[in-house]
Amino acid sequence: MREILLATKNIGKLNEFVSLIGDYTWKVFSLRDFPHLPQVEETGTTFQDNARLKALAAAQETGLLALADDSGLEVDSLGGLPGVYSARFAGEERNDQKNNEKLLVMLKNVPASSRRARFRCTIAVARPDGQVAFCEGVCEGLIAMEPAGTNGFGYDPLFFLPEYGKTMAQLDMEEKNLISHRGKAFKASLPLLHKMLSGPV
Numbered sequence: 023m024r025e026i027l028l029a030t031k032n033i034g035k036l037n038e039f040v041s042l043i044g045d046y047t048w049k050v051f052s053l054r055d056f057p058h059l060p061q062v063e064e065t066g067t068t069f070q071d072n073a074r075l076k077a078l079a080a081a082q083e084t085g086l087l088a089l090a091d092d093s094g095l096e097v098d099s100l101g102g103l104p105g106v107y108s109a110r111f112a113g114e115e116r117n118d119q120k121n122n123e124k125l126l127v128m129l130k131n132v133p134a135s136s137r138r139a140r141f142r143c144t145i146a147v148a149r150p151d152g153q154v155a156f157c158e159g160v161c162e163g164l165i166a167m168e169p170a171g172t173n174g175f176g177y178d179p180l181f182f183l184p185e186y187g188k189t190m191a192q193l194d195m196e197e198k199n200l201i202s203h204r205g206k207a208f209k210a211s212l213p214l215l216h217k218m219l220s221g222p223v
């Protein structure tokens with residue numbers, strides 16, 4: 023059977039990928055199946071750099087085809103921040119609640135009309151032989167004035183989707199996967215996955 027390693031430590035992302043992979047007849051591994059792999063430092067300055075670092079390390083250390091995601095939130099009125107630093111926005115210890123609070127404070131006096139933002143996701147698919155390919159997905163929205171909803175993770179409670187009248191955290195996972203940056207990037211990656219699985223890994 024085809025095998026793929028989902029190289030993320032984020033349980034929210036992992037659940038979304040497992041749901042996205044859904045019916046495909048792949049055997050899916052996660053980093054929990056390889057607890058002794060070293061931590062990958064996300065030293066890149068772009069989503070692509072960090073996605074490559076994570077996917078390549080996982081593929082080379084396990085011998086499996088590996089898929090990694092580097093993603094984040096770009097807020098126009100903050101010049102694209104927190105961007106590639108989204109996970110570490112309020113400090114190295116990575117706390118979603120604190121990140122959301124910091125974002126609201128920074129946008130305190132910003133009116134609704136200037137709160138445009140987008141989630142961006144770059145997926146890297148890497149083979150143990152060092153071959154890497156990338157896909158991207160984007161989801162446009164607005165930063166809400168206060169959090170709403172309990173689904174999802176990260177900045178979902180603050181990410182308002184005008185066409186739904188809901189935040190991302192008020193959608194269920196299937197709804198989120200249909201429109202999210204990650205869902206779009208994953209769909210775009212399917213031909214790549216098939217291509218990279220077709221040769222000997």
Ligand SMILES: O=c1nc[nH]c2c1ncn2[C@H]1C[C@H](O)[C@@H](COP(=O)(O)OP(=O)(O)OP(=O)(O)O)O1
Pocket residue numbers: 029030031032035064076091092093094095108109110121141174175176177178190202204
């Ligand atoms: O759908 C999303 N809904 C809400 N927030 C999101 C989403 N997608 C990314 N984000 C935020 C969370 C985190 O603050 C950062 C990702 O950081 P990022 O380094 O890619 O992921 P991570 O450290 O959580 O896990 P890992 O690197 O092991 O995949 O952007």
Ligand SMILES: [Mg+2]
Pocket residue numbers: 064109
């Ligand atoms: Mg990370």
